[in-house]
Amino acid sequence: MSPLEGLTVIDFSTLLPGPMASLILAEAGATVIKIERPQTGDDMRTYQPRLGEDSVNFVMLNRGKRSISIDLKRPDAREKLRPLIERADVLIEQFRPGVMSRLGLGYDEVREINSRLVYCSISGWGQTGPKSNVAAHDLNYVAETGMLGLCTGSDGAPVLPPMLAADIAGGAYPAVMNIMFALRERDRTGHGVQLDISMADNLFAFNYWGLGSGLSGAGWPKPGAELVTGGSPRYHIYRTADGRYVAAAPLEDKFWDNFTRLIELPADMKDPSAVAEKAIEAVAARIASRTAAQWKVIFEGQDVCCSIVATLEEAVNDPHIVARGLFGRTVGSQDGRLPALPVPVAPVFQSNVRHRQAPRLGAENELLES
Incomplete structure (x- = not known):
């Protein structure tokens, strides 16, 4: 039995941070229900390259999930979602602060329906503060937290990072971690909580060594001059x-x-x-x-x-990776399959199901009637 079997997650998020977080929960056995816009669904469905009707990105990030399509701006949307909210354990949302409240689905409103719900809000700058509603993407968070300034080329210019550090390491992974903390706390108190996951906040931990140097008065780090930025022949x-x-x-x-x-x-x-x-x-x-x-x-x-x-x-194709079976699971759409995205769930906790489909838009809309 997977450790999260029996856990229900309602996921209002799109694109990467929230869907990656709910994918990790799904791979550990949780039932994840995506809430998507009618007709178009998650924006990630439209990306290239394609695997059938949807993008490869969408298929990889939404393996084994279910999909409900509903217009959240409709006056009756919350009532239609009420039965799901009543029995859910976790809700993930990734809108700018205040959007869910305007839809009648903010934490205070949802808590009245289900006081045990763990409500996880993922955003770029957090739920409070002067930048909380500033539009940004991964590169902006990496730039404004000092990380990009330490990663420079031979000409001293910052180098565009190939990984989406803020979305995944600053958003998805801390979301999962704190959801598990909150569920453990709920076991003790019987009550849920709202989690404020700021992608920008969570990037600072990766520069712990530079913070230690700067905050202690030893000097703020410089690109190309420190042990891990190119200042040593040993690194x-x-x-x-x-x-x-x-x-x-x-x-x-x-x-x-x-x-x-x-x-x-x-x-x-x-x-x-x-x-x-x-x-x-x-x-x-x-x-x-x-x-x-x-x-x-x-x-x-x-x-x-x-x-x-x-x-x-x-x-x-490294023999070590092949031997570990890291890409041994598969994900598919109606028109094909490919190796599934490896996620940081220890093998002992992963579901025994080796192949799963990505959801068709609105395939589980009957859940709104139950």
Whole structure:
């Protein structure tokens, strides 16, 4: 039995943070019911590429969920949803602060229907504060929390991050974590709670080291100058002879000693007293003398904490990932299937169902009549 079997989640969210959070809950056994607009549904359904009628993105993020389509602006919408709200355990919403209240579905209104409901509000800036209603996307949160300013290229300009850190690490993951905290608290008190999940707030934890330095008076971190921003030869990215890259992280002395021996680094550049810039240049010259394939052979089986920077395709087909069965589950639509998105649910807690469909828009509308 999956740990969340019997738990019902009503999900009013669209696009990424909320749907990713409810996907994690669904993969642990919860019944997730998506509330979508009539005709168009979740905006993610329209994205490219496609898998049948819907986008691949939508299919991957909504595996195993159910769908109800309803116009929330209709005067009778709340009454139609009342039976679902009465028996639900969790509600997830991702509108700007105040929108759900204007629809008659704010926490105070919903709590009158079901006082045990855990009401999770995910937003960019949080439910309060001067920016609470400012429109923004992932890149904006990463930019305004100082993270983007520490990730720069050789010309000093910020580098566009390929991952949606605010949406997933700042929104979806903390939402799941706090939903579980709230359910545990409900076991003790019998009452639900509203959760204020701010994607921007939750990004600061990722720069704990920089905050520690700045707030203690030791100095605010600078791009390209700190241990993890390119200021050390022991934590750097080096170009190979064939234009690929080695991600080198031999931080501890035992790894650094092995690394410098294998790349045949001059002795004066190994010493901790060596000027960092000079040591970086010396390591770069050695790495540039061989191809990525050659370095992979040299580093194989050695304790050096070095990796060849992989493409996403190479990563998916890595023998270790294949052996772990990470992409062994599948998701489908009416017109095909593909490997399901791996989610951070330990295998012992995952449902035994290996294949699940993404929901057709409004497929479960009969639930409104029950």
